[in-house]
Structure formats: C-alpha cells, structure tokens
Amino acid sequence: MTHLDGNAIAGVLEQLFGRDLTLASSRCTGCGAMREVADIHVYRSAGIVARCPDCDTVLFRIVEARDRMWLDFRGFSSLQVRS
Amino acid sequence: MAGTALLGRLTWLVAEVTETVTETPRVRTLILDVDGWPGHRAGQHVDVRLTAEDGYQAERSYSLASAPEDPPALTVERLDDGEVSPYLVDEVVPGDRFELRGPVGGYFVWDADALPEPLLLVAGGSGVVPLMAMLRHRAAAGSTVPAKLLYSSRTYEEVIYREELERLDGRGDGLEIVHTLTRAQPPGWTGHAGRVDVDLLREVSFPARRAPRVFVCGPTSFVEAVAEGLVSLGHRPGRIRTERFGGT
Numbered sequence: 001m002t003h004l005d006g007n008a009i010a011g012v013l014e015q016l017f018g019r020d021l022t023l024a025s026s027r028c029t030g031c032g033a034m035r036e037v038a039d040i041h042v043y044r045s046a047g048i049v050a051r052c053p054d055c056d057t058v059l060f061r062i063v064e065a066r067d068r069m070w071l072d073f074r075g076f077s078s079l080q081v082r083s
Numbered sequence: 084m085a086g087t088a089l090l091g092r093l094t095w096l097v098a099e100v101t102e103t104v105t106e107t108p109r110v111r112t113l114i115l116d117v118d119g120w121p122g123h124r125a126g127q128h129v130d131v132r133l134t135a136e137d138g139y140q141a142e143r144s145y146s147l148a149s150a151p152e153d154p155p156a157l158t159v160e161r162l163d164d165g166e167v168s169p170y171l172v173d174e175v176v177p178g179d180r181f182e183l184r185g186p187v188g189g190y191f192v193w194d195a196d197a198l199p200e201p202l203l204l205v206a207g208g209s210g211v212v213p214l215m216a217m218l219r220h221r222a223a224a225g226s227t228v229p230a231k232l233l234y235s236s237r238t239y240e241e242v243i244y245r246e247e248l249e250r251l252d253g254r255g256d257g258l259e260i261v262h263t264l265t266r267a268q269p270p271g272w273t274g275h276a277g278r279v280d281v282d283l284l285r286e287v288s289f290p291a292r293r294a295p296r297v298f299v300c301g302p303t304s305f306v307e308a309v310a311e312g313l314v315s316l317g318h319r320p321g322r323i324r325t326e327r328f329g330g331t
C-alpha cells in the first residue's frame with residue numbers, strides 16, 4: 001500500500017484535538033527525528049497508521065467508528081504546537 | 084439547537100449539491116452549498132462521508148477546487164473500481180446531500196497576500212484540483228506573483244479545466260502554463276510529451292536560486308518522482324510541499 005502525507009488526515013486530527021495539527025512538530029521515539037505532522041507518512045485502510053519517514057517506527061494509530069475513536073500514540077515522544 | 088456548530092470546533096456539516104459541471108469524460112465538478120461553511124484557503128481539502136441505508140459509511144478526502152472567493156466546489160475523478168468516486172462522478176444530482184468535514188489543513192495552502200516568492204505548481208492528473216484553487220485565488224486576488232503550472236495528463240481529452248487554464252494563461256499577469264501529455268498527443272500538439280522528469284523540470288521550473296514556493300500534487304508515485312527531481316535540482320526539501328492522492 002502506498003502512503004499519503006500527514007496532511008491527508010488533517011480532518012481526523014483536528015476533530016480530535018480541536019485545532020490544526022499539520023504544522024505541529026513531532027518527535028519520533030524510534031530515531032528522535034523532529035518533523036511536521038504534515039510531513040510524516042500515513043497509511044489508510046480500515047484505520048489510520050502513521051509512520052516515521054526516517055525509521056518506519058509506528059508513530060500513531062487511529063481507528064474511527066460511528067460513535068467513537070481508538071487512539072494509540074505510542075511513537076511520539078513529544079508534540080510541539082504553537083500556542 | 085440542532086445543526087448549530089460550536090464556534091471553532093470541527094464537526095460534520097451537510098453539503099447540498101447545487102450544480103454539476105462535466106470537466107472530462109471521467110471528471111466532474113460538484114458546486115456545493117454548505118450550511119455553516121466557514122470559508123476556506125486555497126489548497127485545503129475536506130473529508131466527505133457517505134452513509135448507506137444500512138448505516139455503512141465510507142470516508143474520502145477531496146480538495147477544494149474553488150477560490151476562497153467562491154462557494155466550495157469539489158472536482159472528482161472516477162476510478163472505475165472505486166467505492167466513492169463513481170458515486171460522486173456519475174450519480175449525484177443537484178439537490179443531493181452528503182456530509183463533509185472541513186476545510187482542513189494549514190500545510191498545503193497558498194495565500195496570495197502572504198507569500199511573495201514565485202509559485203511553482205506541479206500537477207499529475209486530478210492533482211491539479213488544489214493547485215487550480217491556488218490559481219483561481221491568484222487571479223481573483225489580482226496577484227502578479229510569478230507563477231508556473233506544469234501539468235501532466237494522459238491525453239488531451241483528459242486535461243481538466245482545459246479552457247479555463249487557457250484563459251488564465253492568456254491574462255498576461257505572470258502565469259505560465261506548461262502541459263505534458265504522457266499517453267497520446269493530438270496532431271499538431273506543441274506542448275511536451277512524456278512523463279515529468281528531471282530534464283523537463285529543469286527546463287520549465289524556476290531555478291532553485293529564486294527560491295520558489297513549490298506545491299506538488301497527484302498520485303503518490305508522481306509526487307514522489309517530482310519531489311525527488313526537484314531536490315536533485317537544488318530546491319530545498321522544506322520549500323516543497325506535497326499532497327499525495329494515493330493510488331500507485
């Protein structure tokens with residue numbers, strides 16, 4: 001399966017966090033790389049899987065259902081947003 | 084009150100199709116009336132959600148094709164084996180409604196008054212849609228920022244927005260449009276033929292020293308090849324913004 005940009009899931013992220021996260025900087029637990037969320041690799045099928053473009057570590061997973069979402073943000077050691 | 088969105092909170096909105104425009108045999112534009120539409124920026128997209136009678140839902144992203152100065156519009160290409168696009172291209176009629184979430188994304192966005200650098204747009208197929216929003220916005224805002232669109236289509240008949248692009252190109256306001264046709268070229272074709280490669284990018288794009296803002300959009304493999312080509316020509320990766328539509 002080919003990947004999309006983090007920007008492609010701007011909608012899910014904004015619904016979850018109440019703000020645009022595509023320009024937030026994230027740090028990968030695998031390799032420590034800092035990247036804008038728009039710039040990470042996203043795979044969409046039944047759910048969303050985001051991976052680090054540098055080391056392929058799974059950054060987060062989101063599964064959306066009709067009335068709830070499941071989140072697993074294991075691969076982000078930090079997330080920096082503009083206040 | 085039902086249907087009232089909390090200020091600033093992203094929710095699903097109801098879009099009603101007011102008009103449809105056939106762009107090519109496989110591509111159609113849907114002009115929408117969205118209750119509570121907050122306005123958008125050129126390059127942003129929405130998530131469309133369709134719900135079947137049995138409750139089954141399918142969600143896909145579509146770029147906004149219209150300038151921020153105009154009502155929201157989507158331009159969709161039919162993938163024959165697709166779940167959502169055949170419905171939007173062949174079945175929807177004015178008056179139909181569906182849900183959408185957006186506009187979203189602050190990354191793949193161009194504002195006419197914020198960015199004075201030259202604008203380089205590279206599109207593959209339906210990847211032209213968000214770039215068209217930028218060109219429509221540029222024209223509507225009266226911007227004369229130097230701009231180029233390099234647009235790759237399979238055939239002449241499949242060039243989306245062909246006539247409008249000709250008109251924009253003819254305004255003499257600093258925009259240049261270069262087409263390349265990858266599969267077949269009509270008799271007398273004076274544009275380019277074949278895929279976008281490093282040679283074509285070198286020939287038609289702004290040189291890296293002019294530090295253009297670059298937006299690349301299309302199928303994932305197209306975006307990958309173009310972004311790599313631009314980096315090899317010296318463009319800084321941080322100045323190249325990409326929007327992968329998926330596919331191969």
Ligand SMILES: Cc1cc2nc3c(=O)[nH]c(=O)nc-3n(C[C@H](O)[C@H](O)[C@H](O)COP(=O)(O)OP(=O)(O)OC[C@H]3O[C@@H](n4cnc5c(N)ncnc54)[C@H](O)[C@@H]3O)c2cc1C
Binds near residue numbers: 302
């Ligand atoms: C941010 C963003 C913006 C987008 N904007 C637009 C837009 O403005 N106009 C538009 O037409 N599409 C756009 N797309 C693509 C769109 O979201 C869908 O992927 C597309 O319409 C196919 O959906 P489907 O349900 O018809 O096909 P699916 O049922 O999802 O897929 C059918 C088959 O086609 C393949 N496929 C999926 N997507 C593509 C693709 N893009 N190209 C080629 N093959 C594909 C699949 O692998 C599968 O084999 C955008 C995608 C993203 C991420």
Ligand SMILES: [Zn+2]
Binds near residue numbers: 028031032033052055
């Ligand atoms: Zn990493």
